[in-house]
Amino acid sequence: xxxRFGLDLLGVMAYGQLSAxxxxxxxxxxxxxxxxxAILGRMAVTEFGNFELVVGRLxxxxxxxxxAMLPFQASIDAFHERTRPADWYESIMKAYVIAAISADFYxxxxxxxxxxTAQLVLQMQDSATTSAGLQERVRQMLDDDPRLxxxxxxxxxxxxxxxxxxxxxxxxERAVLPGVGTFHxxxxxxxxxxxxxxxxxxxxxx
Amino acid sequence: xxxRFGLDLLGVMAYGQLSAxxxxxxxxxxxxxxxxxAILGRMAVTEFGNFELVVGRLxxxxxxxxxAMLPFQASIDAFHERTRPADWYESIMKAYVIAAISADFYxxxxxxxxxxTAQLVLQMQDSATTSAGLQERVRQMLDDDPRLxxxxxxxxxxxxxxxxxxxxxxxxERAVLPGVGTFHxxxxxxxxxxxxxxxxxxxxxx
Numbered sequence: 001x002x003x004r005f006g007l008d009l010l011g012v013m014a015y016g017q018l019s020a021x022x023x024x025x026x027x028x029x030x031x032x033x034x035x036x037x038a039i040l041g042r043m044a045v046t047e048f049g050n051f052e053l054v055v056g057r058l059x060x061x062x063x064x065x066x067x068a069m070l071p072f073q074a075s076i077d078a079f080h081e082r083t084r085p086a087d088w089y090e091s092i093m094k095a096y097v098i099a100a101i102s103a104d105f106y107x108x109x110x111x112x113x114x115x116x117t118a119q120l121v122l123q124m125q126d127s128a129t130t131s132a133g134l135q136e137r138v139r140q141m142l143d144d145d146p147r148l149x150x151x152x153x154x155x156x157x158x159x160x161x162x163x164x165x166x167x168x169x170x171x172x173e174r175a176v177l178p179g180v181g182t183f184h185x186x187x188x189x190x191x192x193x194x195x196x197x198x199x200x201x202x203x204x205x206x
Numbered sequence: 207x208x209x210r211f212g213l214d215l216l217g218v219m220a221y222g223q224l225s226a227x228x229x230x231x232x233x234x235x236x237x238x239x240x241x242x243x244a245i246l247g248r249m250a251v252t253e254f255g256n257f258e259l260v261v262g263r264l265x266x267x268x269x270x271x272x273x274a275m276l277p278f279q280a281s282i283d284a285f286h287e288r289t290r291p292a293d294w295y296e297s298i299m300k301a302y303v304i305a306a307i308s309a310d311f312y313x314x315x316x317x318x319x320x321x322x323t324a325q326l327v328l329q330m331q332d333s334a335t336t337s338a339g340l341q342e343r344v345r346q347m348l349d350d351d352p353r354l355x356x357x358x359x360x361x362x363x364x365x366x367x368x369x370x371x372x373x374x375x376x377x378x379e380r381a382v383l384p385g386v387g388t389f390h391x392x393x394x395x396x397x398x399x400x401x402x403x404x405x406x407x408x409x410x411x412x
Contacts, residue, residue, distance in 0.1 A: 018240070021247060025231035034224070034272045034279075038261075041227060045254045048247055055244075066240045073240075 002061055006117045009109065010058050011068030012076075012170065013121070016102065017051035018069070019076050020044070027091035036088065039137055043095055050124040057120055072170060079166040083159055089141060093152050096134040097159045097195070104194050105167070108187050139202055153204040160195050164188060208267055212323050215315065216264050217274035218282075218376065219327070222308065223257035224275070225282050226250070233297035242294065245343055249301055256330040263326055278376060285372040289365055295347060299358050302340040303365045303401070310400050311373070314393050345408055359410040366401050370394060 002010075024044035031037040058065050085091040103125035110118040142148055171184070199205070208216075230250035237243040264271050291297040309331035316324040348354055377390070405411070 015240075018243060018247065019235075022231050022235050022243070025228050025250065026235075029228050029232075034221075034275055037224060037228070038257075041224065041254055041257075044231065045251050048251045051244075051247075069240055 002114050002117050006113050007058075007061070007063060007068060008071070009106075009113065009121070010054050010061075010063075010117065011070075012072040013106070013124075014051055014054040014058065014065060015069040015072045015076055017047045017054065019080060020098070021047040021051060023080055024091075024095055027085055027088070027095075030088045030091065032088055036092075036137075039134070040091065040095060043099070043134065053120060053124060057117065071173075075166045075169050075173075079162055082162050089148055089152065090155050092134065092137060092141065093155055094159055096138050097156050097198075098163065099134065100198055101160060101163055101191055101195055104191050105187070108190065135198075135202075142202060142204075149204055153199065156195070156199055156204060160192065164191065208320050208323055212319050213264075213267070213269060213274060214277070215312075215319065215327070216260050216269075216323065217276075218278040219312070219330075220257055220260040220264065220271060221275040221278045221282055223253045223260065225286060226304070227253040227257060229286055230297075230301055233291055233294070233301075236294045236297065238294055242298075242343075245340070246297065246301060249305070249340065259326060259330060263323065277379075281372045281375050281379075285368055288368050295354055295358065296361050298340065298343060298347065299361055300365055302344050303362050303404075304369065305340065306404055307366060307369055307397055307401055310397050311393070314396065341404075341408075348408060348410075355410055359405065362401070362405055362410060366398065370397065 021044045024040050024047065028037045028040035028044065031040060055065050058068050083094060085094050106121050106125050110121045113121065138152075142152070227250045230246050230253065234243045234246035234250065237246060261271050264274050289300060291300050312327050312331050316327050319327065344358075348358070
């Protein structure tokens with residue numbers, strides 16, 4: 001059985017994927033090479049494919065997709081407005097950071113989902129994070145121009161700060177996370193820790 | 207054997223598809239409903255899938271994809287700059303008009319291609335024109351608001367004018383179309399005729 005929490009999670013994922021698709025593919029235009037345009041494009045297409053999977057799941061549960069997405073539109077749009085990449089480097093960094101932290105988040109909360117929804121969520125997160133070799137591309141970009149490091153480290157911190165703020169906002173407005181007292185604090189700590197780990201793997205100070 | 211014309215055609219298609227993907231998915235953000243956002247999104251994803259097919263074909267011919275696309279980048283970018291949709295209605299009309307006229311064009315010139323490339327081209331055009339029920343959506347939009355008709359008829363004329371101008375420019379710069387004297391004039395006449403037919407099917411004066 002998919003409960004209120006499960007439906008909310010599907011709604012937030014669907015809108016997150018649809019808007020990630022649009023942002024990534026618009027950002028792709030500013031890529032330094034045609035090859036790089038295709039990297040963000042592939043990632044965008046993966047997001048859209050995942051969006052269609054969630055839509056399928058919501059429909060099979062008899063839920064209206066727009067209704068499920070609407071409560072999350074404002075905070076996700078606000079997140080993107082507050083984290084507009086200034087150039088292609090910031091775009092690809094944003095794609096990488098957000099895909100990774102979203103995957104961590106959805107993996108962590110999937111324990112509260114019915115098995116079928118949980119499986120769908122885990123499967124999608126894998127495809128989102130492995131798509132397009134993003135980490136590899138970020139690393140190569142930093143090798144090519146080490147002066148980018150300090151700017152991108154700062155950018156990574158801002159992205160995560162905004163992501164956690166918006167997640168918090170959604171949690172308070174919708175009370176979507178199950179009310180396990182310490183779970184939320186641990187989750188936030190875990191997300192931050194994993195993000196720092198990824199940043200240091202890239203040679204950046206998080 | 208894929209000759210110079212075939213390679214040029216694959217190059218222009220690849221860049222056309224990659225940029226259509228980016229434009230459609232950015233335009234999607236201005237859709238009146240989340241459902242409509244998904245229509246342009248699906249169409250964008252189909253274009254990206256076709257782009258990847260062309261990339262696969264160019265690679266299997268030992269051609270560098272960027273090199274194949276580069277000669278066409280300026281004129282396709284110019285086309286898009288000169289036909290920026292003012293709103294979602296113009297976006298969806300552009301998607302429909304350009305998908306249809308491109309399909310006509312590629313079908314007409316496929317007779318000059320080696321069989322394998324020709325087959326790939328025909329297969330892709332089918333998927334591009336049937337995707338997302340665009341014609342249906344344009345018709346419904348005109349039913350909902352008949353005042354749109356005159357603006358969109360004008361817009362359709364401008365789109366086709368710009369598309370034919372850019373196609374002409376590419377033809378002259380690259381000498382890409384086989385030098386059959388009357389073929390070109392007949393092709394342009396045929397494209398214009400089919401476009402007019404589609405406009406009148408929508409109740410618009412082309």
